Amino acid sequence: MSPTPATPDAPVTPAGPPATPLDEAPATGSGQPGERRRFRAVLALARFETHDLLTQIQILFFFALCLGLVVLQMVRQEGMDDYPILNMVDRDTQTVPPLFALAVLVCANAAALRSRKYGTVHQFDVLAMDSWRRTLAHILSVVPFAALTALLVLARYTREALKPGAIGHGSLGELVVGPLTVLLAGVVGVLLARLLPSSFTPILFVIVFYLAVVVASELAGQGKGWAWQWLSPVSLDSVPSGDPVPSDLLGRPAAWHALYLLGLCAVVACAALLLSGGRTRAVKAATALALATTMAGVIGQVPRDTAALEEARKVASETPLKVQSCTKYDGSTYCSFPEWNGVRDDWSGVVRRARSLAGGTAATRPLTIRQRIDVTGGVEQDSSLTALTTPGEVTVGTHWGGNRVPEFAVGVATVLVTGTEEATTGELCGDARAVTIMWLALGADPTPLATFRDVRLDDSDKGSAVILAPTSGFSLGADQTTVVRELLDRPRAEITERVKTHWTELTSASTTTAQAAKLLGVPVPKEAEKCEE
Structure with missing residues (x-):
């Protein structure tokens, strides 16, 4: 029997995770067809890495958390949510993605360090795929997570924009900040793996970044410059608050900030490729283009023509009629900023209900409803509007829905009863006009006691x-x-008839609360009797 020929021993590899589908793909061919094959190989590896990231518990948990927060925002039903201000909704979409971005950063970094963890780095020298191409695959693997974030943002914004009471319009530059933040986090995770290959690096980076944001927020709050605000991936004042203002008064370079973020993502990605040995002309050209894009975004965010913006804000605060349009309903004039034109019908409904309960000339007296803002102390601040002295003029704010509706009804009733907003309408021991105002404001309300x-x-x-x-x-x-x-406990028709019959007395400053109670046919409170004494 002839001896069995010896066979070479199979190479022994260290224990580790299953090899990716491309670890042994031959690099056959040359020229353009070879480049296409290599690019297809990168895409295939990117798909593999994306699938691996989808199995990470951190990714699943934080995505579920973000999804739950978005759903909670969408189903939340409050009065003013029926009239969403879209130039505030677009920024509100930026609050949730940073949570998901944190998970993407950590997991993308861990995926890029997998070969070091399992001791297979030395095998890359015998593989067909270059190290920088593998880095490119890791970078591409985080793109789907930015796309998932974009779907959440789109769902949140579309939900609000499709409401019949939606006011104004959003900004595409504000909407893309959330997805770009997730993309940037993933790319930074890959860069940290190439720059400082340690599993503790992402944690240290997040801590340092958080402290930097806190310091920058304090400096921005002290007015120390636009750079502290806009060179952060998420603008430090992205969370909307205070009274809404027209979009053209915000002064936010949203489009330039989005371009800056996009360029920053590209710069970080190119830095990771260069650190991995990607010295090709294409990578160098992409790096130059990314730097130019980032610088264009930075320069575009530099404040320009601030004097014109301040003048526009002053005009809107002090002489709003210059930038408003007006229309008439039932003899009254309604003036609003352009983005609020669709709400004027709702204002007229409140005025119609209040006038239907009034008597004398108030039932037909024309009013001027003036929308007003005060941005002298800064945009979107909770400001107190001063009462108008012009007879027949009523103030309405930029928030609408919920409690703003009965508050506006109080303003309308005040002018119908007293003639102006600034007139004194009652003290603790007051006159009958306060009672009359409250009846006009609440008498036609479907739930008057709750609204009261x-x-x-x-x-x-x-x-x-x-x-x-x-x-x-x-x-x-x-x-x-x-x-x-x-x-409010009595039949509406009965009280309305009494109010119209005794309108002159009920709107006189000399009529007391006790006298008003007698005129309206309700018991006189003991407090009113003591007040008269």
Whole structure:
């Protein structure tokens, strides 16, 4: 029997994860067809890495968390949510993605360090795929997660934009910040793996980045310059708050910031490729283009023509009629900033209901509804509007829905009863006009007692309180509260007839609360009797 010929021993490889589908792909051919094959190989590896990332518990947990937060935002139903301000909604979409970005950064870094963890780095020298191409595959593997974030952002914004009461319009530059933040985090994770290959590097990076953001936020809050605000991936004032303002008064370079983020993603990606040995002309050209794009974004964010912006804000605050359009409903004039033109029908409905309960000339008196803002202390600040002195003019703000509706009704009723917003409408021992105002504001409301509590600062229907209005509001005494509550418990037709019959007395500053109660046919409160004494 002839001896069995010896066979060479199979190469022994260290224990590790299953080899990717491309670790042994031959690099046959040359020229353009070979480049296409290599590019297809990179894409195939990127798909493999994406699938691997999808199995990571951190990715799944944080994506589920972000999805839950977005769904919670979408199903949340409050009064003002029925009239979303789209130039605030687009920025609100930037608050959730940073959570997902954190998970993508850590997991992308771990994926790029897998070969070091399992001791297979030395095998790369015998593989067909260059090291920088493998890095490119890791970079491409995080793109689908940016796309998932974009779907969440799109769903959140579309939900609000399709509401019949949606106000204004959003900005594409603001909407892409969330997805670009996730993409940037993933690319930074790959770069850190090539720059400082350690599993602790992402944690240290996140801590340092967080501290830098906190410091930058403090400096930006002190007005130390635009750079602290806009060179951060997420603008430090991206969370909308305060009273809404027209989009052209925001002064936010959203499009330039998005371009800056896109260029920054490309710069970080090119840096990772160069560190991995990618010295090809294509990589060098991409690096130059990325740097140019980033610099263009930085320069575009530099404040320009701030004097014109400040002048526009001053005009909108002090002489809004110059930048508003007006229309007429039922003899009254409604003036608003262009983005709020669609809400004027709702304003007219409130005015119509209040006038239907009024008597005398107030039932037909024309009013001027003026939308007002105050940005003298900065945009989107909670400001207190001063009462108008012009007879027949009523203030309405830029928020609408919820409690803003009865507050506006109070403002309308105040002008119908007293003639102007600045007139004194009642003290703790006040006159009958405060009772008349509250009846006009609440008498036609479907849930008057609940709305009565909402429009009071103390959210109750007993005792004295401050009544909220678009401007300064007024004080309602305990005696007046008792009378109003009695009126709201009576049949609407009965009280309306009495109000119209005794309109002159009920709108006189000399008529007391006790006298008003008698005229309206309700018991006189003991507080009112003590007040008269």
